[in-house]
Amino acid sequence: MLDLKRIPIAAWIGLILTTLFLIAAIFAPLIAPYGLGEIVGDVWAPMSSKFLLGTDNLGRDLLSRMIYGARTTIFIAVLATALSFSLGAILGFTAAVVGGWFDTSMSRFVDLLMAIPTLIFALVVLSVLPSTRVTLILVMGILDATRVYRLSRAVAVDINVMDFVEAAKLRGEGKGWIIFREILPNALSPLVSELGLRFIYAVLFLSALSFLGLGVQPPDADWGGMVKENKDGIVFGIPAALIPAAAIAALAISVNLVADWVLNRTTDLKGGRGNG
């Protein structure tokens, strides 16, 4: 039962900020005062009542681009995280339950992928493939899935030897029931905390790729790309590059505050009803 009074302050801050980011992302065209690529003023105009956050290196409204950027950044990061989680968790659980050659070959393959630095690997792949959102999501999702795979396999291996799983196997239950009904509910806590972390890594990864010019392509806005576009302004004391950077940090912190709280609600090791 969700009791509003029992939500801690930190979780409130996280919830409010995350909701604001989400609203901005979902209703971007309604909220943004100007269009995405519309040149509305001078280059790097200071903050004013007309341009709340000033303008960027081409004279576009920074606030509008921040709001549209939230949409792109969060959309790609959410899909990439969802992909990495479903892929990583299902394969990890299956490897733990099936064991044997499947486990060994999967694990060694994942080791192989992890042996290559993620950013370099992504840069190589993205420079070959066309830079669309789908390839971005796929590349980010698959690369991140290796981390999720390792975690969920490690968690599931421990749960798999518990007596209640053995009881289910003795009953003759299929792999599907064992993975989704016996193991998954008990592995949720570490996975949820990993989810918050992974989402943020996805945001940072995307921003890094965009900053290096291989992520979201202009004129589309995303926060990493906006840092890149406006980075030259820092020399002249113009804060335009710092604003998207601050937004990335704020999103990272607020999502993790929420994840921490969800984690606290589900970590009762003995199970039963969550104690908030």
Added chain:
Amino acid sequence: MAKAPSDGSGPLLDIRNLRIEAKIYPPGEAPRTITLVHDVSLSLQKGKVLGLIGESGAGKSTIGLSSMAYGRGGVKITGGEIILNGRDIRKGGTQGIRALRGREVCYVAQSAAAAFNPAHRLMDQVVEASILHGVATRAEAEKRAVALFKKLSLPDPENIGQRFPHQVSGGQLQRVMTAMALCSEPDLIVFDEPTTALDVTTQIDVLAAIKEAIRDTGVAALYISHDLAVVAQVSDEIMVLRHGKLVEWGGTRQIIKEPRQEYTSALVSVHEIEHVEKKPGATPFLSVRNITAAYGGGKIKVLENVSVDILPGQTLAVVGESGSGKSTLARAITGLLPPEQGSITFAGRTLSNRLADRSRDDLRELQMIYQMADVAMNPRQTVGTIIGRPLEFYFGMGGTERDKRIAELLDKIEMGRAFADRYPAELSGGQKQRVCIARALAAKPRLIICDEVTSALDPLVANGILKLLLELQAEEGVAYLFITHDLATVKSIADSIAVMYRGEVVRYGPKSEVLKPPFDAYTDLLLSSVPEMEIGWLEKAIKGRRMESAGN
């Protein structure tokens, strides 16, 4: 309430009106304080042993630890006086307590394996307290430790101290821990269930060693256990506790021979369930023929040429100490560990060795109940789901039909239907085991394998479970394969018995024959190791033994 027998000189330990409280945080409610120990008083003379007995949650460990002014996580001593050697240790402050622990009072924990630091050699841990308190120099302390090792009849006493904790067996480790407690020559030792985690055959050695050491060093002791028969062997007086309150306190003889309180007499007579052996007339429906099983790809043989039969509606008990292969036999029958040789016939047809090759009906007929009920149930499923799943899975039941059957099963195990919405964490140990029984029954099996189902439970609760199993057998005609190391349980439930030793069946037949002399050496050891509620049993049993236990 009986008054403690006492003589002239002041007692070593005098606890008056001890009150211990703890703060608990129930889900969905405000934190509140509960009282664990209600104004308990006790006194202990020098060189005497007081046994504290009661079921789990009775507060016996809490009281024992209070003699060193220690409360486990969140537990606070809120009232009363603890007078040790003539001074109230609660008023001594941290400094006073520090000087006292490990010097005047020492502690022997239940699980020695978990209480030793695995990174240090035994000797360093044994002498640490003596050196820290300046009782002895390292050389003196080590000399004393070796003498204690000898007294506790540990093998190779000169060198055993150089080993690490994982290099000695559980029973030996428990004795090393006793040596550690004795090394600084304390006035009082608190033994917290020191033999509960051990096999019966090992328990008797440890018990004898502890008793001898107490007698020779003249130390006083608080001996905490839930097994009255064990306590009766070492204690001069026994204190029975329940729900943090004193039930009865008296001399050992009085408690076990003439208990004055109803609860005490229930504890004394707990093992006595009359069970008449059924005739072995009918043909067996499950035959295990010449099974050989091994772990590690055939390298480590755990079962050799085992053959047993199970008759419809009867109970076969498999007895032996840990490592004798009893649980492996169960794993081989269920198919979890496919045997290397031999066959299992079930209702006239041969069962496939591998679990994956068995039909759903074969699986249904063979159910299993585990020792640790709390890990045998998914903590994230309600009792209703746990019991209902076999109904859905084997019989395709759903909706109200299933719910009705769940309610029936809950009634059968003497729990109300309101329990269906509870999670396992919200049940007591005995209730958990009952739910596991209901889950097994839901499949309408012909055989239930019970793997040490009562050994993790308090005696009275275990007794209830055994009675329930017997009733269910009478009603449903289900057969049991009952794995246990506790011979008292065997006497009350079995129709036939198989005694296992190092992977082989050494004695097998109807209960009356197996339990009738002449015995082979191992059966004799097992039988004579079961503690009896009788003063002087320990000495008699040790003298009469023909072979050493395997764990020694």
